[in-house]
Amino acid sequence: MKTALITGITGQDGSYLTEFLLAQGYTVHGIIRRSSVFNTNRIDHVYKDPNAVNGHAQLFLHYGDLSDPGLLTELIYNIRPDEVYHLGAQSHVRVSFDMPEYTGNITAMGTTRLLEAIRRSGVRPRFYQASSSEMFGAAPPPQNERTPFAPQSPYAVAKLYAYWMACNYRDAYGLFACNGILFNHESPRRGETFLTRKVTRALAFMLSGKQRTVYLGNLDARRDWGYAPEYVQMMWLMLQQDQPDDYVVGTGQTHSVREFVEDAFAYVGIELEWRGAREHEQGIVRSVASRWDHVLRPGDVVVQVLPKYFRPTEVDVLQADITKVRQRLHWEPRVLYHDLVRIMVDYDLLFEGLEPPGEGIAVEQTLGYTWIQQPPYNVTGGLDSYQRMPIKAERRLASTVAELLAQVESDDLVE
């Protein structure tokens, strides 16, 4: 059986990819960062202590960092992986404007360090580079593998450097290196400060009475939002081909931030209207046609635009042209935007201990992704069973984070 090494295993994609590879019978090794708090909550449910299970563990975690080249070489040499999935990065676009040098160090140079570790160790794994649609930046949509890159942030510039390094190691040393140029992909495990999750969590907090308003930036940017579990399967598929190549992965649809907010609220029966312009704009409750009418009322300001959330340069429209993955890898996205909104709202309500409408969870159950182990996909018996699932820890976390968020919104941290 194959062995995979994943950088960024504790992130959204790393956690789904781990579950997927374990289900394929892989032995999986992951690099985690030393932290003063636990940072493995997305993979805890699949981790078994190797000391306790007497050699039956298939998932192994190693301390490391993309800033530490010697350690990367040692890990590659000792693990001798068949496949390396390089997902680790400073991945937040807004933060990259505040930390451009750090972003370059980790997101760009971290890739070179890993590629060099592979080259110097003499091990010849297949290599997946987590490239990004942000690299297209200002290029008009739809974007495909032949679209000229026009990056608009330090993050995008760093990813573009890493993209070319993967191409260069393919050409120069014959490395089986693939760039997956993935458009935005989201899930109930998405980081809490990315737009979709920020909105769906805030909505859940509002419905449980913990938050009154969510503070956002540019409402008119448009993104091609897909469902993360489908995209990690594509990472694997790229490395199973006869020849290495680069592929755009997205849904082919594009929706604005404003639409995402409206649709998330509409899913729980709350209609919004917008007042004011650009940095003074507000989203206000127009009507509540649901059981939440005792929590939110017409006139409540639930969205407030704040200039500090605007980016110095924005990517206005991203929309994937997925002709190549359709034709070569025979792939079609199954979860499109409207179902994605429902899935994310359902789970954030569940995490808050609220009963969700359930349409998103129902969609997800029909997909048959039995390799996803958490949130609790494998439960039978409907929503009542979900309510009894062991989500108490998530609930506790949510209330703590809610308190923290209240502080964050009043200080200078901008994500």
Ligand code: NAP
């Ligand atoms: P994510 O949730 O932010 O995860 C990033 C991962 O990188 C985390 O495991 C993080 O560790 C790790 N990491 C950060 N700095 C590191 C360092 N110095 N050394 C080692 N590991 C480090 O990102 P994601 O959404 O899963 O995305 C996965 C990859 O795909 C990223 O490279 C991202 O840039 C790229 N990408 C994402 C999307 C998307 O829409 N999600 C689209 C295109 C490309 P901690 O948990 O300790 O922070």
Ligand code: F7E
């Ligand atoms: O922003 C706008 C923001 O931070 C989406 C990363 O995974 O996908 C992600 O990058 C849009 C932008 O994702 C807020 O200006 C408005 O136009 O969720 P996001 P992103 O920047 O597109 C790409 C493909 C990656 O590779 C990245 O790693 O939403 N927006 N108001 C906001 N965004 C955030 N975060 N917070 C706001 O308050």
